[in-house]
Amino acid sequence: MWVYEKKLQHPVKITRTDPAMAKIIITQLGGPDGELGASMRYLNQRYAMPNDKIKAALTDIGTEELGHMEMVSSIVHQLTRNLSMSEIEKSGFAPYFVDHTVGIYPVDATGNPWTASTIQSTGDPIADLHEDMGAEQKARKTYDNILNLCDDPDVRDVIKFLREREIVHYQRFGESLEHILSGLDKKNYYAFNPAFIPRK
Amino acid sequence: MNDQKTLLSRIATCDFVLHETALFLDTHPDCAEALAFYKKHLEMRKKAEEEYTERFGMLTHRDYNGQNTWQWTEGPWPWEYEEV
Numbered sequence: 001m002w003v004y005e006k007k008l009q010h011p012v013k014i015t016r017t018d019p020a021m022a023k024i025i026i027t028q029l030g031g032p033d034g035e036l037g038a039s040m041r042y043l044n045q046r047y048a049m050p051n052d053k054i055k056a057a058l059t060d061i062g063t064e065e066l067g068h069m070e071m072v073s074s075i076v077h078q079l080t081r082n083l084s085m086s087e088i089e090k091s092g093f094a095p096y097f098v099d100h101t102v103g104i105y106p107v108d109a110t111g112n113p114w115t116a117s118t119i120q121s122t123g124d125p126i127a128d129l130h131e132d133m134g135a136e137q138k139a140r141k142t143y144d145n146i147l148n149l150c151d152d153p154d155v156r157d158v159i160k161f162l163r164e165r166e167i168v169h170y171q172r173f174g175e176s177l178e179h180i181l182s183g184l185d186k187k188n189y190y191a192f193n194p195a196f197i198p199r200k
Numbered sequence: 201m202n203d204q205k206t207l208l209s210r211i212a213t214c215d216f217v218l219h220e221t222a223l224f225l226d227t228h229p230d231c232a233e234a235l236a237f238y239k240k241h242l243e244m245r246k247k248a249e250e251e252y253t254e255r256f257g258m259l260t261h262r263d264y265n266g267q268n269t270w271q272w273t274e275g276p277w278p279w280e281y282e283e284v
Contacts, residue, residue, distance in 0.1 A: 004260060057223065074278070172227055
């Protein structure tokens, strides 16, 4: 169960609109390494996870990712307020505008809608945790690329915060993987799925 | 200094510390230092939240405190930053 708290995890206060930047940043909502995928990946992986500590980590990190989704959406929303039609046309925002006006819809930077095919939930804790560590690095990479493209300090402040969180999550998933590996049956030398042993 | 902003920012800071410490505790559940750190900030958070909800309104709708109107619907909502 979740309860909504009427605040952002980290404030988003953007004073200057920039629809071209919004088109880039929206990928962290609906793109392959974005926050919607992150939350869905972790929250769905919990059920096959055999270790209680890691169930907690997936729950808490997955929940934080929902908050990050809200922060990315807030950036896009604030970057696209009070636009004139000429700003929309000149900035390359028109293809998004024609379908969604200035509503928030999860797409990547080239307009492809979010898809569950960018995430996995394998039922194998070792495979899942490797994916999760990779996912955090891939999200960190996207935030680094955004920082290379964006000069607005109001936007950069939020992006830097989100980037730092990827680093912390990577660390926690690394520890989670160690917990699983150190608890493996010694005969399971090649680290096959310890969570599914077919009934005889 | 705007009291509401200051209090909300104190709550957000406490929440960040609590969340970060909770993630650490998920993988280090017996760390006494982290447990004490969590407890200290939880107390700070409770105090700030009490003062905030008494003076300025609701953070979750469970903060309802008998007012004649349902303040939950009052903006601005978190994504609606406005220069004050």
